[in-house]
Amino acid sequence: MAATRRRRRVLAAGLAALTLAAGPAVGRVLAHGGSLGGDAGRTLDVPTWLFLSTGGAVVGVSFLLSSFATDREFVARVHAYRRRVVGPNADRLATLGQAVGIVGLLLVIGVGVLGPIEPRRNAGVLLVWGGWWAGLAMSAYLLGNAWPVIDPWRTLAGILPTGDRDPSRLPVAPAWLSTVGLLMLFWVEIVSPLADAPRLLATVTLAYTAVALAGAVAFGEAYFTQVDPVARVFRLYGAVAPLTWEDGLRLRPPGAGLTADLLRSRGEVGFVLALLWGTTYDGLVATPPWARLVRTVVAAGIPPAIVYPLALAVGYLIFYGAYLLAVRYGAQFAETRRGEAELARRFAPSLLAIAAGYHVAHYLGYFLTLAPALAAALAMPWGPGPPARLVLPGWFGGLSLAFVLAGHLLAVWVAHGVAYELFPSRMQAVRSQYALTVVMMLYTMTSLWIVSRPYAAPPFIS
Template identity: 60%
Template sequence: MRHVRLRTAGGALLAVSLALALAGRAAAHGGSLRSAPARSLAIPLWLFLSTGGGVVGVSFLLTSFVTDRELIRAVHDARRDLALPGGLRTALGIAARLLGLAGLVAVLLVGVFGPVDPLRNLGVLVVWVGWWAGYTMTTYLAGNSWPALNPWRVALDLRERLPAPALDYPERLASWPAVVGLLGFVWLEVVSPLADDPRLLAGVVAVYTLVTLAGAYALGEVWFDRVDPVARVFTAYGAVAPLYRDDDGRLRARVPGTGLEADLLRDRSDVAFVVALLWVTTYDGLVATPPWRDFAQAVVGAGVPAVLLYPAALLAGFGTFLVLFRWAVRRGRRDAESYRDPLVLARRFAPSLLAIAAGYHVAHYLGYFVELSPALLGVLGSPLSPGAPVAVVLPSWFSVLALGFVLLGHLVAIWVAHAVAYDLFPSRMQAVRSQYALTAVMVFYTMTSLWIVSRPYAAPPFV
């Protein structure tokens, strides 16, 4: 009976992929800077069809047939030390901190005094092209260098040198402030001209700077560990990367994604943050698709204020993603006939979702970054009076990369969840059965990302 249900679920998911593929020729979507050139990268029907079918078929096959514990353990335990001379490590740390501080100052000053045109303003291009698109990709493709670059960590240096308030972070808050902050930042980016208005962007960065410096000075390291959503995003993505620092501070290399197999999360709030990160990346792309534009126009035309529609959709989508994940964990626990605490299972399986988030992020932003990198480089030499912006015209085959990264992120997530299951459950069949529902939910997340990537770009109509 279990195999019948599995085949039925697989068939339904395959049907979804076929329906999405039959929508016709698609176009890659991406970008937060709404004044950027529109992209229309043709994706052949056969490619979208084979990708959607491959996501479903390969993931279910992997879940069902990879059962060699020694192979899984060998992949997970593959590590290599990467030695850096102490002097070089110190110099790189100083250079990174200076670069971070210089970038912050440039965003604030050029955002206020530079050109109004967002494609000619260094502050706008640094934030959206250089940092949120380009730098973020390095955190999951290489390693998390944000603790070294983070200019706001200067507050911790001041805390060590000046009298600091004796404040304790309330443990009951856990990481919920970071969850709320992440959702709030994405809502602000969507409903305001933050991506196109250099003055507004500089103002938001200034407010964030004041709040972060005060919070980090008052609370110390716990601010970046529990409260600051930016630091939490890069820490989460860093767990996907092949380079990391161990507890002794040594730089080491591992198979990409295997860092997600560790016991990374502490409580429900950490689980919620991972799901929120997956959802907000999806939401940022969803609200720039023609179907959403048509839906929003109809809803607002019916009398619902746009100022309520967008946060309602943000919260509803987050709740849906979170409920689906919790259902998958509970259903997997029942299918595996296990008595393990559901929270323990949620904490161990949730990090695998970060691979899907990373795959969609690079699919969403890689073309955007490549297109606008010449504009960013052009304003670096003359930030206050730059020339006309230059953009790269991407070849039609570039859209293959977007679909490929979505698929790769999904397969890494499936592998990680599978490896965690074999670590949690002593029985081979328990491990396999625990993955049925989770795999189905992961395929839903991935197919949602594929559908968004397949839509042409359409700027939100009410923001």
């Protein structure tokens, strides 16, 4: 068992090194110091309805094209393809990754308390919102999941006396605790001044540290595998990646890991939808239509403190409900005896490709733009030097649209592969995806609409 864990650390440790070499910086600064739409600063040369309907049609056509791939053995071979990759020394890179995680945590807290007040000069702020939530998160689905090695709370838990209580015995299922925790993280990120207040960010980081270590003391490793929302996000994003550890470091087709039976409960399905909706919500609140809507609602007498969490909760229920409805209709169209719960579990991982595509569309521009600022801040954490910025070419903003479409096209292909695993009949497999494809088309059009909007600061947020 120990040998297996050491082998698995090769992948995460190697990816940690690649992540460090790739450099940093975007985020909410940064997050809502400018959204992807504002960064691009573009306007559409075609009517919006035509632009959105074209994007939706691309997804619909991809479904039609994938339905022609009826050779089950071919589809299975594509998803099962693996090529061994020579990996670096696992133990050394694992030690390095753990050290980097601990140093990063101390830096966020220390520089947050003692460093510059200005967020774009503060290494802690840049490291959290740029290097971690943007850069490291992108590396999880573009390369592979290095978080188990870098995770500082997991490393600290390894030197503490930990218990072995079963999280499943809690009054609320662990996956639903993760879901609520993830939605709360999105809410805090958007409505609080964490990106502008290094001292507050350090305080929140300390609080999260206390919660994580308390969970580890009570539940041991099970806390990180079943409860911790951050660890669950990185683990699921890692299933999208082309690198995996399967008896060695191996290369596989992007998204191939999503065809496996990843999810075990409806709560885990709910978590996937929370990740998809939270990433969408993060972009939605930085659009001009949202700003107008919020001002109208607040003028009608509803406090801003209620508007944002209410919209987050209602939007999540809409996304979740739309997915379950699509699964129900899919089961009816396929005329299958398989239960809706099973179908919901198996098809939900395909949505992770959509979440990944939107995440990279939302954050890549800032990651590249602010990389020099983070590098300078890390070199001189307490230095007063002005933050540098990388100016991106004008055409770069259009890549966001390509990333959104790429994520949705990958999701369609993954769902197609899962359907052929579940159903013996070709027509059953195709019919089971009718409603899900419609939902994906709506997701596509929503995402494209968000990334095509200019940036507008979310109103009533201090």
